[in-house]
Amino acid sequence: MDVSDFLHNGDKSYLPNLSLDHVILGYEEGQLKCLLLQTNEGWNLPGGLIKRTESVEEAVDRVLQERTGLTHGHREFLSVFGKQDRSFAQQWKQMLESYKLEWKPEFWINDRFVTLGYYSLVNIRDVEPVKGEYNQDIAWFSLQDLPEMWMDHKDIALFAHEKLKRDIKEQMASHYLLNSEFTMPELHQLHQTILEQELDRSRFQKKMLSSGKFERLPQKRTDKPGRAPFQYRAK
Amino acid sequence: MDVSDFLHNGDKSYLPNLSLDHVILGYEEGQLKCLLLQTNEGWNLPGGLIKRTESVEEAVDRVLQERTGLTHGHREFLSVFGKQDRSFAQQWKQMLESYKLEWKPEFWINDRFVTLGYYSLVNIRDVEPVKGEYNQDIAWFSLQDLPEMWMDHKDIALFAHEKLKRDIKEQMASHYLLNSEFTMPELHQLHQTILEQELDRSRFQKKMLSSGKFERLPQKRTDKPGRAPFQYRAK
DNA sequence: GCAAAAGTGTTCGTTCTACACCCATGG
């Protein structure tokens, strides 16, 4: 910290705004989906500000909780998004005016926002999405078919997909997108969907089992023709 | 972004302060070193604030340039450090008073700082360290022997070392710590120092050469007994 | 018993590991 930076600038207006954007990912009908909020100005990612009484990670978890009710999930840091021109003045103006609220060009919210991107993996069947006070809607969108979004929000969502592709090759977190008890064919299909490529069944199964992070349950399921698969649970 | 977050809080004091900390790494005498600044209150990492006219990455590069004169190097993001209690009120008080400057408890600089940690790899022989206006000294310290530092700055420096250990196994960036022309034994010794473990020479050499990122120079060096090594340069 | 789905095996090739060996140079 260079002291001269703030001694020559008496107030905090010198600093950029800091926000969070949270790409909440679910898996349904063979598709990877993310949760978006609608305002008058289009769709955007869930996000928010960091309160003085909470850590950055607590704020990220709070955003998840506010929109999904979930108190946990698999959270991962994405990236810092901090270009010079990353400001939303027009969007704020139109949004506030649509709610008959005052907007002025000198409002601090018109300044550049540096945002911290995170993603979470959740079980979409556990989620009852809750829209915010100023949202018109909240909905799941396939990552293959995202609507128009604010500023760089679509980039952030797609960045989350790319990061997830890298992460699942090392970590064993993809099962957070499934029920707590799942089968290997389900996990196999999930990985193929995320990676957008075919994976050899045999190799996939051996790799997952040899990781030692799953325990096989004696139960099997009985519904369709064919052999009943084992169920697994993360240890 | 939840609109209610700011509509109920008219000013920016709601937001945490945002800063940068930059772990500038060099390599000398078989040791990995980082550049630290001294104030009355002890040693700390180079860092600073993000100006309204620059992107986050430009600010990171500016910090590097201010302390080392370098306009480039290998920059890598480390992590976000944003615990609730990450504030420096006591340090600011003592520092400002030692310079006969005013300090008040309500100054915004006393609030919590969220900081973005980065590290850079530089050739220590290219650097002429420049201390800041309010620094008493600037110096290279071995990561094995860091002094007492502000708050979590030692953690950030050691985190950079851990991140570097992971990064050099995938990227080919370690040569930024050496001269632009270097030998395989030099690079081998560097990797052993960073990873704090012995690496098989044969395998190391084959791995480096098969990456295709280095070009062999016909020149050799002549000084010590033994065969003269080839020199290499990053493509 | 046949098709479909799940699970396991087999073969081959590549890469990793741990050395051994060869080359170049100064004293």
Add this chain to the structure above:
DNA sequence: CCATGGGTGTAGAACGAACACTTTTGC
């Protein structure tokens, strides 16, 4: 010619890829 340091080669283990095969179930 030998000690020192640099560079390459080789045998075995481990891992990954591609595909074949066996097991279990519903109809």
